[in-house]
Amino acid sequence: MATAVPPDLGRPPAEVDRLLRGLNASAVEGESWLALFGDALSPQSRDWLIERRRTLAEAAPLPPVAERLRLVRAELARQGVDGFVLPRTDQYGSEYLPPGEERLAWLTGFTGSAGQAIILSERAAIFVDGRYTVQAGQEVDEDLFETVHLVDHPPARWLEEALAEGQAVGYDPALHTKAGIERLKKAAARRGAVLKPLADDPIDAVWAGRPPAPIAPIALLDEARAGESSAAKRARIAAEVVKEGADRLLVTAADGIAWLLNVRGADIPFNPLTLSHLLLDADGRARWFVDPAKLPPSLVLDDAVEPLPPSALAPTLDGLGGARVLVDPARVHAVFAERLEAAGATLVAADDPIVPAKAIKNPVEVQGARDAQARDGVALCRFLAWLDANAPSDGLDEIEAAARLETFRAGHPLFRGPSFPTISAHGPNAALPHYRTNPASNRALTDGVYLVDSGAQYPDGTTDVTRTVAIGTSEPDATRCFTLVLKGHVALARQRFPTGTTGGQLDALARMALWGAGLDFDHGTGHGIGSYLCVHEGPQRIAKSGGGVALKPGMIVSNEPGYYRAGAFGIRIENLLLVTEDSHDGDERPMLGFETLTLAPIDRRLIDAALLDPGEQGWLDAYHARVLRELGPCLEGADAAWLAAACRPLAA
Template identity: 60%
Template sequence: MSSRAERLTALRGWLQERGLSGFYLPRTDEFGSEYLPANAERAAWLTGFTGSAAVVVVLTEKAAVFSDGRYTVQLAAEVDPELFERRHLVEEPPSAWIAARVQPKARIGYDPMLMRRAEIARLRSALEPVQGELVALDTNPLDEVWIDRPGPPKAPVSLQDELYAGEPSAAKRGRIGGEVAEKGADALFVTAADSIAWLLNIRGRDIPFNPLCLSHLLLETDGRCRWFVDPDKLPTGFRLDNAVAVEPPSALAAALADQKGRRVFVDTTLVHEGYLLKLEAAGARLVTGDDPIVRAKARKNAREIDGAIAAQLRDGAAVSRFLAWVDAQPVGSIDELAAAERLLAYRQADPLFRGESFPAISAYGPNASLPHYRCSPETNRPLSGGALYLIDSGGQYQDATTDITRTVAVGAVPDEMKTHFTLVLKGHIAIDQALFPRGTTGAQIDALARLALWRHGLDFDHGTGHGIGAYLCVHEGPARISKAGNVPLEPGMILSNEPGFYKSGAYGIRIENLLLVEEKPAPVGAERAILGFRTLTLCPIDRRLIQLPLLSIDEIAWIDAYHARVLTSLRPLLSGPEAAWLEMNCARLGPA
């Protein structure tokens, strides 16, 4: 079944045989992963769309793919408009699109293993005016019609040494189990792969870019747990402590059925509806709230912070080597794909490197105006000069996860680009220098990144920063710096600082460093404890794009101090032309 049209026809036939008017398909898997294993790429198989955010709706006569503003161009390039309408996930939610197009009493199927309870409630509410019915399916129809669907991943699991984890698994389990007991529950059910990886001090390779093993876990309040994992993933000699009972995935159904009369804690923003239905059917009492693992994982311990500092140093050296190489190439002699490959090669020289933390965004000229551009042979551009090159990339290292963006000039560029670059840099500095009381959320400081742009009638449509894991996911909750970031920032959290500006069809700018939240000395007369940031990322910011008249004396001082630190830190790791490049690019802006 090779064509998208044939696949869509087969799905509609399956639905018609069961008296269904349509099917609702979010792009996710049963674990809620951001990056998916091959067997869970149902949306991509059906529609051709490979973006990370998508909902697909198939009705009897119409179908649509929904994504957000990051992927407008990618939707147009990958999705056949003869088969699927291409819609904006926020401006026209799928639930509203369905309600406006279905007949009264329509029956819309969904896979409860792929949806959260709140999503289902919103969809059900939207169907009420047309007396529509949501039907929870026992099987996903895509799995039935996808004849050559790959099998589930079976990559080997490894232990994350306590040298990097900083705390034994038993201590983590005991502490989290105690929090579960305080919430009035008997056990915690976990499906998020990064939470399980952190709790057990394990890492895997089941999905691209994130070192995770897809599995399930039941944690008791005394720290004992049952880990449901494919035994083929466990290498010979793999051992956890005796309080971890390792069981095959086939044992999970019986384990959930055994929860009758017990109070099981679940985070309904993470655990999908199918599991909740199984627990409720078994007679378990659900205790709902925020999974305590999520916040504990976000607050890095001393050893994890040391790892982040060490990895950022090595990663900064690799990115600096790369930028020196880019500057040394004749204009127009390299392209986006070649540049990304060269950067990967520099990172691969590190013995602790374990892979990229996400697909590198290597974007020149108009391609950089797409915040989540993905380079391909069809879109690949040479770095031909007179424009900006944006490289957003990161690495997974045994001791940390990195994420860095630099925007650099290729040849002489117009003053407009320099102006916008400097405005973005002002926002970056404002976040870096922010001081705030405990309890402050990312939403409260997000505006600092935008003020300079706002004064010029400009803005950017993505968040300013996301949390980042410790050799885990490059996008980690619960905290973020964005208009919707409602979680207080706490010491030990590591977040990105990445304001940007994008001129459609022309160029894009983003400057990204990683920041550690830490306590700061209280000013004289302070009545509250004060937090702030420590910059972890070490790599020059392109001085050629900075317009000094737009900067304050304090902002110039910040840039000079940052570059002095970069120079002192990276100079021992570079030599020859690379060291000379570093010296030149860390030179002072202000008076000596």
């Protein structure tokens, strides 16, 4: 180290550097991380730690993608395999990854949140869904990788077509679920080829300067926010485990552990999670395999939760011979399932009981969601008022607009950061459903349509909202398309449905107006959302295929139909919906409905009222009256005047 460690830190230099490098690989912001070094730091030690962390953050440049691909192929040859299957994930199944787990981006240059690659000795392909086909075309070198639609031509089918008899394709068992790898094995077997687990990930083997595992401080979520104690949750989940005929539950998903233990962290961007594993016993006791460096000295855990270092997980699993361990094949990765089987444990294949329990919000979480959406709505309205006052302008661009929106949110003391990277997209950039604003593609906010999809984390809830607005003079057909999208949004928001209905059964409601005009959108209509957890949460969803489970009261799901015209504009209107009981006198069966949680005006300038029927106009006017009623008292001056104008009845 360049300078001596201050003596009051009481730690060896190597340990201090490991912790600081882990912090640099995490998403922690501000100075909360200093708590990992104790509560009595001297000013000199505090300043030294901040400077040392900054010094360690300096990164080495990456070699070109072609060279990275060459290095990986050489490593595959060294390990004796003909190819490698690389998903974009980590051993916890995270959507947002710490820097050292971004293997797909490192190898291919693709920065989207979902994808997979297959590397063979002479061919390579990257698989993305409809959200990312254009982005992949922009970011991935087509001379090195074929871009394949993940749904239309799945990796298993491509692999079966590409392999020859006798070939072996490697995979990292820590990165594939048991169910996922079985599909690939069957595809390879049909060609007389095999999938081979690799002890050493070939990407990790050649990635010089790969960032270390993240280390960020863990904090307890107060029961007043969670609505239920960790002990009660563990007892409830343990009872479900026993019902399935198991005596233990292996939990590898970070959001499941966060919910179960009422803890939050900052290991990964956007989601307040800590990366760890957990083994829950039938009596509700838990062994939590977590880096002890993440536990501040002031953190006090339940006596029935035993923290153990991550290195203790493998021997613990090895010692479960004869145990019956519930393993969700769609969530637990193969490395753990295979280890348990080798130890002599019986795998009880069943859905993880934490997933539906977490999805159904308790009354405290429901009220927290309402409060968070209202708080967020105030910030969004201030932003939209500012945008109307300042655009169109050659001096205002997508990046500045996104930064200004975050500034409005950050003005509230409960703001904990964005819940995903803000999509701030103007004109043709908005035609990419998951466009990521960057300096190379940044556009000035001149005449046209502007789409902003953003969200925030608060200790009482997670938000996700999209608004599409007119700036100056918009494209001639944008108003018609916007109104068709709005019709679908309204149809879903006001729909009643019998208990037992899935999101897949409701999806067409959001598309019918578009279908009538020969239009559609290539993404799901809605996803679940967590409670100060992940912005994307299951098992509920609203989509054409894989429509999720039956919707139940307490679930929160997004309502986000859209339309995207390549090279021209993109439209999306997104609110969050709470599933509620909605039975009326005369109903012959129990009925459910939706309560719209999101509060922000929908741009009247893009609405062709002639395309709306009286019921649709009535819904929109009632929604805007509610937005004005609930948010108006929180705004002042020009912002309040803007909101009043934005919420006028459609006929006014």
